Amino acid sequence: MAKILIVDDEKDLCLVLNRFLSKHGFQVIEANKGKKALELLSEDAPDLILCDFKLDDMDGTSVLKAIKEVNPSIPVIIITGYSNIKTAVEVMRLGAVDYVTKPLIPDEILMTIRRALEGGKNGDAAVTTHGTNGSADVKHNNTTKRVAGKADPYIFGDSPYFKNILKQIDLVAPTNYSVIIYGESGSGKEAIAQEIHKRSKRHNKPFVAIDCGVLSKELAGSELFGHEKGAFTGALNQKIGSFEIANEGTIFLDEIANLSYDVQISLLRVVQERKMRRVGGTKDIDLDVRIIVASNEKLWDTSGRGKLREDLYHRFNEFTINVAPLRERQGDIMVFASHFLKLANNELNKNITGFHPEVEKTFRNYVWYGNLRELKNVVKRATLLCDEDVIDVKSIPFELSNFSKLQFEPASEPVAVREAQEEPQQQNMPVKKMPFKEPSLKSVGLDAEYEVILEALKKVNFNKSKAAKVLQIDRKTLYNKIKQYHELKGEPYEPEL
Incomplete structure (x- = not known):
């Protein structure tokens, strides 16, 4: 029975992961701080470590370096939000075997863990x-x-x-x-x-x-x-x-x-x-x-x-x-994406034929901090989630499909005040559009709420428990509001693990 050490300061997430992995035959131990994880590592070496990049006392880079000093052979998987992809890729360069992004998908994380354990025995090692x-x-x-x-x-x-x-x-x-x-x-x-x-x-x-x-x-x-x-x-x-x-x-x-x-x-x-x-x-x-x-x-x-x-x-x-970098050769993006889809189809025994045009557009407009490695992981994840003939927007990570929106920094003052102070030529510049074709009081209210939620998520690197604390609501309410927003737009929301 393989032993997995979960390192995450979200106790609820640790509990859910513990139950899920235990049902699949793994022995699980937990640590809510980086220093505690290093103590457990010295006492009883696990077969694999699943570590959140953002911890209260240490960041993923420090934890990883310390782990490799104690036992360089232990495979480490980093958990990250999409806002931290660039940093997560850098951590992989320092020795992590893979990374998974929030929200965590049960089948994806199980597949990643098994692949890492098998690789440690007879693959990448x-x-x-x-x-x-x-x-x-x-x-x-x-x-x-x-x-x-x-x-x-x-x-x-x-x-x-x-x-x-x-x-x-x-x-x-x-x-x-x-x-x-x-x-x-x-x-x-x-x-x-x-x-x-x-x-x-x-x-x-x-x-x-x-x-x-x-x-x-x-x-x-x-x-x-x-x-x-x-x-x-x-x-x-x-x-x-x-x-x-x-x-x-x-x-x-x-x-x-x-x-x-x-x-x-x-x-x-x-x-x-x-x-x-x-x-x-x-x-x-x-x-x-x-x-x-x-x-x-x-x-x-x-x-x-x-x-x-x-x-x-x-x-x-x-x-x-x-x-x-991949972002500077957009003509190659879909060539590689199709290739990675073929590999994922073979691995998962699926027969997905391609990508929805909106997904292709999203792929071409994204910056791909992790280049081919990130693209490959996104396609594998989407293939796992997809239940259609082609990969659509709902199968790719939320932060990827909303990348342009996430780059928007909300103004600190009301739009009307800002527009009144702008020069005449500036007023003719394109402004951010509402996401709903036919605005209603409900949709406008949700859109305003959603802007605040996005800003809170960005500040805490998409840690939803911390975002809920910042917004002074509970975690369940946060998920319900995000789900409600997606349903109003006609986009199904994939719940996280």
Whole structure:
């Protein structure tokens, strides 16, 4: 029986999650504060942690870092509101395996937990290297490495921009050049690195992907270069490092600038001399490894700030590929969305044929803070919820479908007063429209209430319990008012877990 630690300061939500997960065969323990969660973690390690990003005493970043210091192998799933997606994606970069958004959908959270637990046993925690026959022949378990050649099928966009990316890949792949890939988190940097490997002469050799952002300062050298038995406290056996596993193949180092200065010195020797030495070892090991690195910030800037050695940067900078964020290549959005829908259909045994035009419009107008990773999660969630032939607006997250409305900041004074003070030319500018085609006293009143509710939700990062306190109403009344608003607009409201 897998043990799950729920970390959330909403006691009602903890109670509901506890009952739900217990019915599905999980042992559940709870913590309402980050510090309490760390105490429980030290006493009795759970198999998985489900943690709210916003806690009273700590934020998700601090909790995650502390968890990884105590036990880096425990999978962590972050709970977040859609206003925190950008931050949640950043937390994933620091080691969280996934995130779920509020309102929580029972089937979605159950699927996410099971996928994370299965991945921790035999999925994301393994690096598979390939022999000349293309079959998997070596497995090396480690939480910082990702499966080579076992990731979800990936497609490239059909826009002129992405066709140019493919041309660059074709140009550099046959060479042994080191490559720097720049792009935001979730934009597909690792997929591009894999594509370079697949089109290179090393395609039948190992591809090893390392997220340097989750490597602790103390263990980074061991993870990359391995260690000898007795090299340090806890080194009970000899360990083969990532570079040695990737020998004759390709190694991908994501967020390279996060490596400590000491590790950068060892890495510089690898790049210059193509030799390495295990931690605590005395024998040099010859290496023939192609190095591809990635970063979400310009490495020239990081080297200028002293975060990355300048000589190391120059040795990596033989070829550069820049991956634009998804919001800057709108022509690719529906190509990827359709691809992710196909994957979700296969996973959930569904046969949804496409997206409603209004959903397509919403997707194209959204900013996609988490890029392809966020788009994939949204499509998977919508596929799970959808009971029609096509995905409609009611199946996508509320904060996504109302993104434009949520960006609107209500005026601090009545509209009539504001309009009277505006210049004549300003009065001709478009004004915010009422959401109802035929306003009535009831609809106008609800719309005014809804504006206040939205503002309260934004202030507390869509934590509905806290929003209810701010509005001085109970949680049930808040849900009823949101539901009433949706029903008046003819949009069914999906209740949260």
